[in-house]
Amino acid sequence: MIPYGKHTLLEQDIDAVVDVLKNQFLTQGSQVPLFEQELCRYTGAQSAVAVNSGTSGLHIACLAAGVKPGDTVWTVPISFAASANCARYCGASVDFVDIDPHTRNLNVSALVDKLHLAAAEHTLPKVIVVVHFTGSSNDMAAIAAITEPFNITLIEDAAHALGASDPQGHKVGACKYSAMTVLSFHPVKSITSAEGGAVLTNDDELAALLRRYASHGITREPGMLGDEHADEPWFYAQFELGYNYRLSDLHAALGRSQLAHIDEFIARRRALAENYHQALADLPLILPQPDANGAWHLYMVELTAHDRTDVFNALRARGIGVNVHYIPIHWHPYYQQLGFKRGQFPQSEAYYNRALTLPLYPGLSADNQNEVIQQLKEVLV
Numbered sequence: 001m002i003p004y005g006k007h008t009l010l011e012q013d014i015d016a017v018v019d020v021l022k023n024q025f026l027t028q029g030s031q032v033p034l035f036e037q038e039l040c041r042y043t044g045a046q047s048a049v050a051v052n053s054g055t056s057g058l059h060i061a062c063l064a065a066g067v068k069p070g071d072t073v074w075t076v077p078i079s080f081a082a083s084a085n086c087a088r089y090c091g092a093s094v095d096f097v098d099i100d101p102h103t104r105n106l107n108v109s110a111l112v113d114k115l116h117l118a119a120a121e122h123t124l125p126k127v128i129v130v131v132h133f134t135g136s137s138n139d140m141a142a143i144a145a146i147t148e149p150f151n152i153t154l155i156e157d158a159a160h161a162l163g164a165s166d167p168q169g170h171k172v173g174a175c176k177y178s179a180m181t182v183l184s185f186h187p188v189k190s191i192t193s194a195e196g197g198a199v200l201t202n203d204d205e206l207a208a209l210l211r212r213y214a215s216h217g218i219t220r221e222p223g224m225l226g227d228e229h230a231d232e233p234w235f236y237a238q239f240e241l242g243y244n245y246r247l248s249d250l251h252a253a254l255g256r257s258q259l260a261h262i263d264e265f266i267a268r269r270r271a272l273a274e275n276y277h278q279a280l281a282d283l284p285l286i287l288p289q290p291d292a293n294g295a296w297h298l299y300m301v302e303l304t305a306h307d308r309t310d311v312f313n314a315l316r317a318r319g320i321g322v323n324v325h326y327i328p329i330h331w332h333p334y335y336q337q338l339g340f341k342r343g344q345f346p347q348s349e350a351y352y353n354r355a356l357t358l359p360l361y362p363g364l365s366a367d368n369q370n371e372v373i374q375q376l377k378e379v380l381v
């Protein structure tokens with residue numbers, strides 16, 4: 001079976017991890033701070049806080065933004081559930097903004113309408129989690145301009161988008177128009193640390209807060225401990241109820257080694273996406289919008305003349321590991337129990353009903369991609 005996604009591990013990645021095992025600290029050594037510096041250099045962000053998953057990163061980003069019970073967080077229905085769950089961890093309510101059927105990202109005009117309604121009803125969100133779906137950046141400048149008058153904090157869920165740039169040419173993660181950007185290093189994402197993630201920010205206060213939330217709420221920063229502890233090098237203090245969301249040095253070493261290859265990985269993903277655009281242009285499919293600056297985490301087609309279940313099963317039977325991204329978040333029983341209804345976000349649901357994810361990852365060979373294209377053509381006749 002040709003999978004829909006797969007990590008690419010190189011010999012030097014394995015060596016980097018073995019070196020930590022043989023010679024270094026397993027956790028809280030040199031690798032995590034170096035990984036954080038390298039993420040800053042790559043994205044242009046001022047600070048990076050490495051964490052043990054993208055989900056942990058979304059949680060502490062919401063906490064650092066001050067999300068608490070009584071607040072509301074908005075995101076889109078077409079994403080992984082973690083984009084919404086982070087608000088629930090903080091006891092906040094979730095609501096959704098429908099997607100744009102062309103970009104498949106947050107629908108900017110739906111956002112404007114919803115904000116004006118919410119302003120009138122005093123139900124404005126504290127935070128919007130903006131998801132760069134499949135690694136195509138939202139127009140963050142436009143979203144920031146729209147949300148600024150309402151004093152809303154923007155958190156970018158860039159789990160798909162490390163390596164992408166926004167329409168203005170800034171690297172995703174530079175946080176030009178947002179308070180924080182969250183990355184994931186799960187094996188199917190742009191680079192992997194096995195499990196892992198990071199929160200990027202240009203705000204020193206947020207960076208310090210994120211660092212504490214990721215490590216029990218505890219700090220050893222002399223500036224925070226007060227002069228009376230200046231000659232007590234053992235002293236530390238807990239200021240918030242934090243978590244142990246730290247990344248280990250083993251994971252960071254893998255992440256560092258992978259980050260060194262990111263340009264090749266992204267170039268390969270873009271080339272494969274371009275091949276699909278060309279080869280599938282005449283089929284009864286809606287193709288993703290071209291994006292030369294995208295990270296191309298996933299490649300979804302929408303079926304316009306065939307039953308999705310039939311096509312999915314036929315391709316699986318032919319050894320093509322197609323998938324579907326994502327079940328609309330508000331369809332999950334957990335969110336239905338919170339009162340969401342099917343039919344509430346029609347563009348998201350229409351997209352979901354037609355969507356099919358084709359294999360795309362840096363290690364997908366030309367032969368295997370041609371096999372995917374050939375089988376898809378045969379199934380769609």
Ligand SMILES: *Cc1c(COP(=O)(O)O)cnc(C)c1O
Pocket residue numbers: 053054055056079080082083131157159160183184185186195196197
């Ligand atoms: C993968 C993913 C996450 C969660 O990342 P983990 O590292 O697996 O916790 C969050 N949001 C989106 C959109 C994702 O695809």
